[in-house]
Amino acid sequence: MATVDLKAVKKRFGSTEVIHGVSTSIADGEFIVIVGPSGCGKSTLLRMVAGLESVSEGEVSIGGKRVNELEPMDRDIAMVFQNYALYPHMSVRQNMGYGLKIAKLPKAEIDRKVDDAAKLLQLEPYLDRRPRDLSGGQRQRVAMGRAIVRQPKVFLFDEPLSNLDAKLRVQMRLEIRDLQNRLGITALYVTHDQVEAMTMADRMIVMNAGRAEQIGTPLEVYERPQTLFAAQFIGSPSMNVLDGVAADGSLSIGDSSLPLHSRLSGPVTVGIRPEHVIPDAEGPLAMTVQMGEPLGANTLLHGRMAGRSDAFTVSLAGVHHAVAGETLRFGVDPANLPFFDPKTGQRIEAEA
Amino acid sequence: MTEAVKDPPPGMVERRGAGLWVSHAIMMFGVLIVFFPIWLAFVASTVTQPEITNPPMPLWPGDQFLVNYGKALGSGVNVPVATMLVNSMIMAIGIAVGKIVISLLSAFAIVYFRFPGKMVFFWLIFLTLMLPVEVRIVPTYEVIAGFGMLNSYGGLILPLIASATATFLFRQFYMTVPDELAEAARVDGASPMRFFIDVLFPMSRTNIAALFVILFIYGWNQYLWPLLITTDPSMNTIVMGIKQMFPSGDDIADWPVIMATSILAMIPPVIVVISMQKLFVRGLVDSEK
Structure with a gap:
C-alpha cells in the first residue's frame, strides 16, 4: 500500500521520444486506469513504473521513495501480464509461490500464503494442475494469485483481460475491482478498452501519442472532456464532432444553427454525444439515416448531417425503426455542450 | 470399401484391404x-x-x-573391445553433454542479453556452421598437441564440444518463449541465471533430449579425429578401432571378431535411440508453451 508519483516522466528509445512527460500523483489504495489507443505509450508508462523499462527523464516514486534505479523486485510491485506469463512447466502452486521461493521464505510460510491466495481466488481445486490444463479465466486468476501472494505495495495490470471472451471479461472486471478494494492495494491498470476504464477506474489517465490528455474520474472525463481526443475516446458510441462558427449567441453548422448560452465567437468544434440528442421534429439539426443498429435497450442510427459530409450517430432509447434515406430532426441541450479549439483540440471554457 | 471410407479416424489417412497389404x-x-x-x-x-x-x-x-x-x-585384435566401448561412451557422452551445456548458455546470452558485438558473435558462431571438423583439423591438432592433450579424453572431446547448430536451435527456441516470461521472472525477483535454471532449462527439456540423441550418435560416430590424436591403442574409440582391426600387409583378418566388434559398436546408439525415442519425437514435434 503506497502512493505512486510520476514527475515529468519521459521515455526515449534512441532519439525518438515516446512519452513526453507525464506527471500525476496516485493516492494510496486508488485504482488508476491508463487508457488510450494502441501505441499511445500506456504500456511503456506502466513498464517504467514496474522497472521493466528505464526512465529516460523525470522521476518515478513509490511510497515517496524514488525508484528509478531499482530492479522490479525491489520496488515492491506485482504485475499481471496480458498473456498471463505463467511458467508453463510449473504447477499452479509453484507458479504462485515462485517469487516467495526466490525470496527464500520458509516452505511452510509459502504454502500458507499460496493457500490463502488460492482460497481468495477460488483456485484451491487447481493448485496441482499445470497452466495449460486451465481455462483462460482460471489462468488469469493464477496470474492474479501470483501477484497477491507477495503482498506488494502496488499492483500493475497490463491489459489483463484482453485475451478473455466478452462475458468472462465483465465478470473478471468485477472480481479484480472487488479484490483490489478488499486488499486496499494501489493499482495501475492499462487497457485500450474505454468501457473497462469507465467501469473500473477511481481515476483514469487518458493517453494519446505519449501525452496524458486528461486525468480525472471517469465521469469528469465523460462530462467535461478537456481535449477533443479525450472527448472522442471516452464514451460509446464515440462523440460526434462538428465544425461550426460561433457568432452572436448562436452556432452555425452548415445550414443549421444552434442557440448558444455563451459568448463564443469564431470557428469552434462542438461535441455532441449520440445519447444526448433529443428527437424533435422542429429541432435545429437534421440527419440522413444510412444504417440502424438495434441493440434492444437502445437503437443506434448512423448517418450524415443533412447537406454535409460529417458522419453522425445518434443513440435513441428503445426500439426505433428507421429506414435508410430517412431524414431525422433533433435538438440538443446547448447548456452542456463541450467546445474545442479546432486547431489545438483543447477545450474552450464557455463563460456564460 | 464403402464402409471403410465412411468413418476414417481423424487426422489419419486410412488404408484398408489391398492398399494395406x-x-x-x-x-x-x-x-x-x-x-x-x-x-x-x-x-x-x-x-x-x-x-x-x-x-x-x-x-x-x-x-x-x-x-x-x-x-x-x-582381448580384441589390438585392444579389448570393452576398453574401446568405454572410450567411445565417455567421448560421445562428453561431446553430447558438453555441446548441450555450451549451446544452451551461449543461446541464452545471445537472446536475453544486450552486449557489445552481440550480432558479430552470433554471426561468428553461425559461420562456424560452415566449417566441418575436417577443414580445421590440422590447426586443431596443433593446438591439442601443444596443450599435451594427445591420447586423452580431453583431447577427444574438447575440439568437438562447441556446436553452432545446437546454439542456433536453442536460439530459435528461446525466441519463441514469450518475453513476458522473462519479465515475470524479473518481477518475481529471479536473477538471470535463476531464470535460466528454473524456467528456460525445464522448458527446453524435450529439445535437449532430441538433441542429446543426435549429438550422442554424432560423437559415437567420430572417426577422423580420434584416428588422428589417439596413438595409444588403449585410447582408441570403437568406430576407429574397427578400422584398426583390419590387418596391414599379409596378416589374416580375424573376421568373426571384427564382425562381433561391429555388432557391439552398434548396440549403444540403438539403446540411446530406443530409450529416448518418446522424448525425441516430442522434442521434434511439439513445443510446450
Missing part, C-alpha cells in the same frame, strides 16, 4: 534390404574364420557366438 509389403521389403547386411554381420560373428572365407557364406548363425564375443570383448 501393398503398403505393408513395401515396408517389409525395405526393412529386409536395410536389415540384411546387419544380419550377415551377425551371422559372421557367430561362426569360425574358415566358414566365412570359404564360399558360400553361411546365412544362419553358427555356434561360435560366445567364443567370438568373448574374444572380442576380452
Whole structure:
C-alpha cells in the first residue's frame, strides 16, 4: 500500500521520444486506469513504473521513495501480464509461490500464503494442475494469485483481460475491482478498452501519442472532456464532432444553427454525444439515416448531417425503426455542450 | 470399401484391404534390404574364420557366438573391445553433454542479453556452421598437441564440444518463449541465471533430449579425429578401432571378431535411440508453451 508519483516522466528509445512527460500523483489504495489507443505509450508508462523499462527523464516514486534505479523486485510491485506469463512447466502452486521461493521464505510460510491466495481466488481445486490444463479465466486468476501472494505495495495490470471472451471479461472486471478494494492495494491498470476504464477506474489517465490528455474520474472525463481526443475516446458510441462558427449567441453548422448560452465567437468544434440528442421534429439539426443498429435497450442510427459530409450517430432509447434515406430532426441541450479549439483540440471554457 | 471410407479416424489417412497389404509389403521389403547386411554381420560373428572365407557364406548363425564375443570383448585384435566401448561412451557422452551445456548458455546470452558485438558473435558462431571438423583439423591438432592433450579424453572431446547448430536451435527456441516470461521472472525477483535454471532449462527439456540423441550418435560416430590424436591403442574409440582391426600387409583378418566388434559398436546408439525415442519425437514435434 503506497502512493505512486510520476514527475515529468519521459521515455526515449534512441532519439525518438515516446512519452513526453507525464506527471500525476496516485493516492494510496486508488485504482488508476491508463487508457488510450494502441501505441499511445500506456504500456511503456506502466513498464517504467514496474522497472521493466528505464526512465529516460523525470522521476518515478513509490511510497515517496524514488525508484528509478531499482530492479522490479525491489520496488515492491506485482504485475499481471496480458498473456498471463505463467511458467508453463510449473504447477499452479509453484507458479504462485515462485517469487516467495526466490525470496527464500520458509516452505511452510509459502504454502500458507499460496493457500490463502488460492482460497481468495477460488483456485484451491487447481493448485496441482499445470497452466495449460486451465481455462483462460482460471489462468488469469493464477496470474492474479501470483501477484497477491507477495503482498506488494502496488499492483500493475497490463491489459489483463484482453485475451478473455466478452462475458468472462465483465465478470473478471468485477472480481479484480472487488479484490483490489478488499486488499486496499494501489493499482495501475492499462487497457485500450474505454468501457473497462469507465467501469473500473477511481481515476483514469487518458493517453494519446505519449501525452496524458486528461486525468480525472471517469465521469469528469465523460462530462467535461478537456481535449477533443479525450472527448472522442471516452464514451460509446464515440462523440460526434462538428465544425461550426460561433457568432452572436448562436452556432452555425452548415445550414443549421444552434442557440448558444455563451459568448463564443469564431470557428469552434462542438461535441455532441449520440445519447444526448433529443428527437424533435422542429429541432435545429437534421440527419440522413444510412444504417440502424438495434441493440434492444437502445437503437443506434448512423448517418450524415443533412447537406454535409460529417458522419453522425445518434443513440435513441428503445426500439426505433428507421429506414435508410430517412431524414431525422433533433435538438440538443446547448447548456452542456463541450467546445474545442479546432486547431489545438483543447477545450474552450464557455463563460456564460 | 464403402464402409471403410465412411468413418476414417481423424487426422489419419486410412488404408484398408489391398492398399494395406501393398503398403505393408513395401515396408517389409525395405526393412529386409536395410536389415540384411546387419544380419550377415551377425551371422559372421557367430561362426569360425574358415566358414566365412570359404564360399558360400553361411546365412544362419553358427555356434561360435560366445567364443567370438568373448574374444572380442576380452582381448580384441589390438585392444579389448570393452576398453574401446568405454572410450567411445565417455567421448560421445562428453561431446553430447558438453555441446548441450555450451549451446544452451551461449543461446541464452545471445537472446536475453544486450552486449557489445552481440550480432558479430552470433554471426561468428553461425559461420562456424560452415566449417566441418575436417577443414580445421590440422590447426586443431596443433593446438591439442601443444596443450599435451594427445591420447586423452580431453583431447577427444574438447575440439568437438562447441556446436553452432545446437546454439542456433536453442536460439530459435528461446525466441519463441514469450518475453513476458522473462519479465515475470524479473518481477518475481529471479536473477538471470535463476531464470535460466528454473524456467528456460525445464522448458527446453524435450529439445535437449532430441538433441542429446543426435549429438550422442554424432560423437559415437567420430572417426577422423580420434584416428588422428589417439596413438595409444588403449585410447582408441570403437568406430576407429574397427578400422584398426583390419590387418596391414599379409596378416589374416580375424573376421568373426571384427564382425562381433561391429555388432557391439552398434548396440549403444540403438539403446540411446530406443530409450529416448518418446522424448525425441516430442522434442521434434511439439513445443510446450
